[in-house]
Amino acid sequence: xxxxxxxxxxxxxxxxxxxxxxxxxxxxxxxxxxxxxxxxxxxxxxxxxxxxxxxxxxxxxxxxxxxxxxxxxxxxxxxxxxxxxxxxxxxxxxxxxxxxxxxxxxxxxxxxxxxxxxxxxxxxxxxxxxxxxxxxxxxxxxxxxxxxxxxxxxxxxxxxxxxxxxxxxxxxxxxxxxxxxxxxxxxxxxxxxxxxxxxxxxxxxxxxxxxxxxxxxxxxxxxxxxxxxxxxxxxxxxxxxxxxxxxxxxxxxxxxxxxxxxxxxxxxxxxxxxxxxxxxxxxxxxxxxxxxxxxxxxxxxxxxxxxxxxxxxxxxxxxx
Numbered sequence: 001x002x003x004x005x006x007x008x009x010x011x012x013x014x015x016x017x018x019x020x021x022x023x024x025x026x027x028x029x030x031x032x033x034x035x036x037x038x039x040x041x042x043x044x045x046x047x048x049x050x051x052x053x054x055x056x057x058x059x060x061x062x063x064x065x066x067x068x069x070x071x072x073x074x075x076x077x078x079x080x081x082x083x084x085x086x087x088x089x090x091x092x093x094x095x096x097x098x099x100x101x102x103x104x105x106x107x108x109x110x111x112x113x114x115x116x117x118x119x120x121x122x123x124x125x126x127x128x129x130x131x132x133x134x135x136x137x138x139x140x141x142x143x144x145x146x147x148x149x150x151x152x153x154x155x156x157x158x159x160x161x162x163x164x165x166x167x168x169x170x171x172x173x174x175x176x177x178x179x180x181x182x183x184x185x186x187x188x189x190x191x192x193x194x195x196x197x198x199x200x201x202x203x204x205x206x207x208x209x210x211x212x213x214x215x216x217x218x219x220x221x222x223x224x225x226x227x228x229x230x231x232x233x234x235x236x237x238x239x240x241x242x243x244x245x246x247x248x249x250x251x252x253x254x255x256x257x258x259x260x261x262x263x264x265x266x267x268x269x270x271x272x273x274x275x276x277x278x279x280x281x282x283x284x285x286x287x288x289x290x291x292x293x294x295x296x297x298x299x300x301x302x303x304x305x306x307x308x309x310x311x312x313x314x315x316x317x318x319x320x
Contacts, residue, residue, distance in 0.1 A: 007033035017096035018056040053103035062275045068210045072138035076212035079133040085126040106198030111228045124241040126204045133187040140213035143175045149267035156274035163290040174256045180310035185214040192224040222257030252308035262293035
């Protein structure tokens with residue numbers, strides 16, 4: 001006899017499929033469901049029975065149009081779990097549209113804690129562990145992604161903001177600079193919001209691998225720093241924790257990729273206006289990121305960053 005599901009959204013078909021995938025739960029009397037904090041792409045639930053807890057991530061609609069490959073997400077999530085920084089994967093259920101992982105403990109990481117050298121060090125250790133994983137099956141070519149988002153949004157009747165033209169021109173200059181001295185691609189997370197961190201003492205779990213793919217590790221560091229509002233001092237601590245020592249070339253690549261992180265977020269907000277059914281103000285989201293990236297584009301250090309990024313990093317200080 002199947003277990004009884006009680007709690008939140010008991011009519012969600014993916015939850016029944018997830019229960020079937022958890023070994024032993026076919027004999028459980030009751031499984032309790034509760035809604036986890038709402039995401040801005042997917043729906044997330046906690047299932048509990050007999051002292052065992054799993055998280056069910058129910059995929060949003062049309063997320064493949066955002067460049068999300070769910071099979072690749074599963075591979076990346078398992079690799080991160082093997083590296084000790086991602087929750088263990090219980091089951092990938094593409095027919096039910098969900099991924100089931102073990103619940104891991106830990107406390108959320110407030111953005112203000114990312115000004116602490118100890119917390120930054122713990123986060124960076126986990127990011128480095130992801131970058132050291134075996135190659136992921138997908139890629140994250142950020143310069144093409146923003147262009148694809150613009151084309152998709154326009155094709156679906158969404159007005160691409162006028163700010164995109166200036167931002168796209170700058171992206172071309174950044175691509176030329178970093179392309180003059182390219183780094184080997186690494187397995188990257190590409191969505192390092194503090195909402196994707198859980199901290200247990202000096203260990204940080206990193207959640208949510210739907211955008212994971214091979215890419216520029218400086219994009220991850222930039223994404224981490226700008227999405228969490230890290231101060232200049234905190235950015236220096238982050239680079240030092242990752243590289244040990246750093247040069248102006250490291251700072252330049254970080255500064256330029258902070259622009260690209262905001263451009264990706266801005267255009268993600270634009271294309272979600274055509275795709276998402278969630279109650280999120282994507283217009284405000286896109287506008288906020290456009291405003292910040294164009295402010296960064298007027299930073300007096302921009303020309304120096306473009307020049308320094310075109311010079312190869314010293315081998316001793318390159319990405320591990």
